[in-house]
Amino acid sequence: MDRRNFLRVSAAASALTLAPLNAAFADWKPRRPINVILPYKAGGGTDSFGRAITAVSDKVLSVPLVIVNKPGSSGITGATEAAGARPDGNTIMLTSAGSFLLTSMLRETKVNPFDSFRIVAQIGNLSSSLMVPADSPYQSIDDLVADAKANPGKLRWGHTGRGGVHHVSGQGFLNANGLKAQDVPFKGGSAIRAAVIGAQVDFGFTGVQQAAGFENELRVLGLNAGSRDKVMSDVPTFTEQGHAFVDISSPIVLFAPKTMDDEIAVGMEAAIKEIAALPEFAEIMAKRGNSPAFLSGAEAEARLKAMQEQAAPIIDQLKSES
Amino acid sequence: MEIFAGLAAVLTDPILIFYVLLAAVVGMVVGAIPGLTASAAIAMLLPITFYMEPLAALAFLYVIGKSGRYGGSIAAILFNTPGTAASAATQLDGYPLSRRGLSSKAMKVATISSVIGDFTGEVLLIVGVGLIAAIALKLGPPELFAVYFAAFVVIGSVIGKSILKGLASAALGVLIQMIGLDPISSEERFTFGNFDLTNGISLVPLMIGIFVLGEVFAQLEVRGKKTEIVDEPGTADSRARNRLTWAEYKPCLPHVVRSSFIGAFIGMLPGLGSAIAAFVAYGEGKRRAKNPEEWGKGALEGVAAPEAANNAVSGPSMAPLLTLGIPGSTIGAILVGVFLIHGIQIGPTLFLTSKELVYSLFAAGLLGIVFYGLIGYYGASFVGRFILKIPTDVLYPVIFLTAFVAAYSSRGNLFDVYVMVAAGFGGWVMRKLDFNPAAFVISFVLAGGAEEAFRQSLLLSDDGALIFITRPVALGFILLGIGAVFFRARSLNR
Numbered sequence: 001m002d003r004r005n006f007l008r009v010s011a012a013a014s015a016l017t018l019a020p021l022n023a024a025f026a027d028w029k030p031r032r033p034i035n036v037i038l039p040y041k042a043g044g045g046t047d048s049f050g051r052a053i054t055a056v057s058d059k060v061l062s063v064p065l066v067i068v069n070k071p072g073s074s075g076i077t078g079a080t081e082a083a084g085a086r087p088d089g090n091t092i093m094l095t096s097a098g099s100f101l102l103t104s105m106l107r108e109t110k111v112n113p114f115d116s117f118r119i120v121a122q123i124g125n126l127s128s129s130l131m132v133p134a135d136s137p138y139q140s141i142d143d144l145v146a147d148a149k150a151n152p153g154k155l156r157w158g159h160t161g162r163g164g165v166h167h168v169s170g171q172g173f174l175n176a177n178g179l180k181a182q183d184v185p186f187k188g189g190s191a192i193r194a195a196v197i198g199a200q201v202d203f204g205f206t207g208v209q210q211a212a213g214f215e216n217e218l219r220v221l222g223l224n225a226g227s228r229d230k231v232m233s234d235v236p237t238f239t240e241q242g243h244a245f246v247d248i249s250s251p252i253v254l255f256a257p258k259t260m261d262d263e264i265a266v267g268m269e270a271a272i273k274e275i276a277a278l279p280e281f282a283e284i285m286a287k288r289g290n291s292p293a294f295l296s297g298a299e300a301e302a303r304l305k306a307m308q309e310q311a312a313p314i315i316d317q318l319k320s321e322s
Numbered sequence: 323m324e325i326f327a328g329l330a331a332v333l334t335d336p337i338l339i340f341y342v343l344l345a346a347v348v349g350m351v352v353g354a355i356p357g358l359t360a361s362a363a364i365a366m367l368l369p370i371t372f373y374m375e376p377l378a379a380l381a382f383l384y385v386i387g388k389s390g391r392y393g394g395s396i397a398a399i400l401f402n403t404p405g406t407a408a409s410a411a412t413q414l415d416g417y418p419l420s421r422r423g424l425s426s427k428a429m430k431v432a433t434i435s436s437v438i439g440d441f442t443g444e445v446l447l448i449v450g451v452g453l454i455a456a457i458a459l460k461l462g463p464p465e466l467f468a469v470y471f472a473a474f475v476v477i478g479s480v481i482g483k484s485i486l487k488g489l490a491s492a493a494l495g496v497l498i499q500m501i502g503l504d505p506i507s508s509e510e511r512f513t514f515g516n517f518d519l520t521n522g523i524s525l526v527p528l529m530i531g532i533f534v535l536g537e538v539f540a541q542l543e544v545r546g547k548k549t550e551i552v553d554e555p556g557t558a559d560s561r562a563r564n565r566l567t568w569a570e571y572k573p574c575l576p577h578v579v580r581s582s583f584i585g586a587f588i589g590m591l592p593g594l595g596s597a598i599a600a601f602v603a604y605g606e607g608k609r610r611a612k613n614p615e616e617w618g619k620g621a622l623e624g625v626a627a628p629e630a631a632n633n634a635v636s637g638p639s640m641a642p643l644l645t646l647g648i649p650g651s652t653i654g655a656i657l658v659g660v661f662l663i664h665g666i667q668i669g670p671t672l673f674l675t676s677k678e679l680v681y682s683l684f685a686a687g688l689l690g691i692v693f694y695g696l697i698g699y700y701g702a703s704f705v706g707r708f709i710l711k712i713p714t715d716v717l718y719p720v721i722f723l724t725a726f727v728a729a730y731s732s733r734g735n736l737f738d739v740y741v742m743v744a745a746g747f748g749g750w751v752m753r754k755l756d757f758n759p760a761a762f763v764i765s766f767v768l769a770g771g772a773e774e775a776f777r778q779s780l781l782l783s784d785d786g787a788l789i790f791i792t793r794p795v796a797l798g799f800i801l802l803g804i805g806a807v808f809f810r811a812r813s814l815n816r
Contacts, residue, residue, distance in 0.1 A: 041365075041655075041656075041659075042365060042368045042369065042656070042659055044659065045662075047659065048659075048662055048663060051372060051663055067369070068734070069734075070733075070734060070735070071733060072521040072733065072735065073503075073517070073520045073521040074503070074508075076517075076520070077518075077521060077735070080517070106508070107508075107510070107520075110517065154784075156781070156782055161508060162506065162507055162508040163508050182781055183781070184463075184778055184781040184782055185505070185506050185508075185778070186778070187505070187774070190646075190647045190648050190649065190658065191592070191648065193646075193647060194458075194459065194592070194642075194646050194647070194648045195462065197459060197646065198459045198460060198461075198462060200462040200463065200782065201782070212667055212669075213667040213668070213669035213670065213671045213672070214669050214670065214671075216670060217669075217670060284665075287665030288662060288663075288665055289667070
């Protein structure tokens with residue numbers, strides 16, 4: 001799609017077909033392909049969001065989005081590079097903001113989501129969930145909570161790495177219910193899923209999308225979120241079952257270097273909003289077991305700030321334990 | 323039998339056959355280029371496959387993995403620089419054979435052994451995919467650690483002349499592996515406040531440095547002295563010498579069969595991979611060989627054993643990957659992404675939803691083995707002759723440059739290039755002082771997974787280290803490891 005079409009779409013979107021174009025949007029005219037730094041390996045969960053957005057972005061943007069995978073150090077390698085990039089809108093970063101935030105809280109990193117970046121928009125969200133093996137005696141969260149209360153410190157639970165989204169979310173669940181259990185870190189979603197299926201652990205916390213296709217091997221007891229997942233819609237939330245939860249999840253967020261011009265940022269946000277609303281985007285995301293979840297830059301930032309507040313006591317607890 | 327339907331589907335699709343052939347060639351070439359590993363090549367080619375048909379994309383990458391593991395042996399044999407980590411064991415005997423003017427023969431042995439190993443693995447996968455997955459699921463951290471423990475014994479087999487220096491090299495490998503984030507607590511270790519070190523030292527640049535740059539430095543030293551090529555390659559005499567007879571290959575066969583099963587077993591286990599399979603097969607082969615004193619000095623069996631094992635990993639590693647979503651190797655981990663991108667849900671339901679695709683993929687794997695086997699058998703000796711004609715002042719600078727490109731391109735990170743250069747000097751110094759680079763690299767490879775599994779086991783256990791004794795499979799492997807150490811100590815004393 002050429003630029004004229006792109007402008008027309010943008011104009012239609014702002015419902016000002018006859019009025020002058022939305023000024024902010026029109027001021028951002030990318031001329032070169034936009035590099036999207038993705039601080040994880042190609043083929044992972046965050047990467048699939050990146051690939052989906054690049055596949056449909058030509059319907060809105062006149063230049064292509066190019067995914068540049070820069071894995072390393074739990075995403076901090078790529079984030080450091082993105083933070084230092086020229087703030088001209090040609091280099092941005094797409095990352096799992098939850099794990100970026102928590103890593104920057106737990107470790108001494110040179111960059112963090114608020115001081116080093118301008119938050120452009122959120123395009124998706126991955127929620128944490130509580131799973132048990134298919135032959136586990138726990139049929140509900142109540143069963144698990146009761147057993148954990150009766151045997152403090154005896155149960156073993158797995159997650160995808162200390163200080164990660166699923167660890168903090170699981171620890172938050174334990175704290176909220178006054179439970180004690182021994183955590184066992186595994187490397188990544190597939191490893192923890194295998195550990196749950198093989199009953200190496202009593203329960204596990206990992207992304208809810210990991211359960212898709214494994215319905216006969218494991219049971220998802222609950223989703224750690226305020227509302228149900230759009231794809232895994234038969235999994236009840238913690239609140240529905242009357243259990244407190246700590247809202248720690250992994251929003252997929254676009255970040256730009258902190259000093260980027262307002263005009264570019266506003267234009268970019270508007271363009272991303274349109275891309276995220278494309279039916280083709282939803283279609284590709286659905287194929288991968290995810291769904292789009294757009295939030296504006298300000299909303300995404302507020303959400304991250306709230307998450308930071310919720311996570312702070314848990315992070316302090318983890319720091320003092322280690 | 324679904325596999326015949328799969329074969330029929332593959333063989334009637336010329337475009338797919340073309341991709342498989344292309345993959346066989348690409349894999350062999352990148353595998354043969356020192357330092358450019360098959361998994362690095364797959365990672366680089368991955369974005370291209372997003373635009374291909376799912377089956378073509380998967381078959382393309384799967385076959386590159388197979389032929390890349392084989393292709394690594396070419397560089398290992400010719401230049402003492404393994405093309406991939408998986409072929410680091412091959413160079414122990416492959417290079418000495420080359421120096422005796424037997425490079426083509428060594429490559430033929432490597433080709434046949436790779437094909438047999440790969441074929442065995444693939445057949446085991448096709449007939450036993452469900453069973454393999456069920457076994458893999460039963461193996462938790464304690465069992466994995468026990469397997470690592472048994473595998474550590476192989477370091478003994480590559481230790482060489484000085485036991486003390488060999489052990490020191492292995493200990494250094496463990497130490498270097500510890501750099502980075504602690505696998506359990508995520509605390510920084512040995513990073514000295516350096517940000518790049520928090521990610522640890524990657525295997526690819528380390529290996530390129532130790533083996534490839536180290537070898538280039540070693541060649542630089544002997545410059546001026548004419549490299550002793552036994553005689554002009556291509557002469558009738560050399561051709562006759564490199565002809566492989568059945569009588570020569572026959573003693574290799576028992577090693578190939580055993581190594582194929584070792585490789586297939588290791589392939590089932592998540593996280594171990596081809597390099598470990600090759601070293602374990604080499605160690606076990608040397609232990610059982612009738613001529614252990616010849617191993618390391620140019621025994622054909624010493625080429626056959628690791629080559630069969632590293633290719634046998636390929637098939638069985640697909641079983642836990644397809645049915646449980648657990649990748650058994652680096653290449654497997656990348657393939658998970660391909661399934662994800664193409665919207666194919668891996669897991670127990672895969673065989674219900676995409677049976678045709680899976681068996682066509684297995685069939686494409688079989689076809690790929692045939693392709694790289696034929697090209698390798700008839701082409702490798704030609705490549706060998708051609709490369710030996712290139713003057714070393716041209717060849718080694720080219721290898722030197724490729725090493726830099728390969729180190730950078732695996733993650734697009736300049737720090738990896740520094741690691742490679744440092745490892746290059748380290749490898750050169752180690753060789754000068756008679757320390758053991760192979761023991762260093764294999765312990766580096768083993769230590770990470772072993773530590774993680776060990777500490778996970780302790781967290782899972784109610785009574786500490788007893789977990790390794792109370793779980794029968796774990797106990798079995800621990801005893802196997804102890805037995806092998808005991809056996810080796812006794813044979814050393816004799």
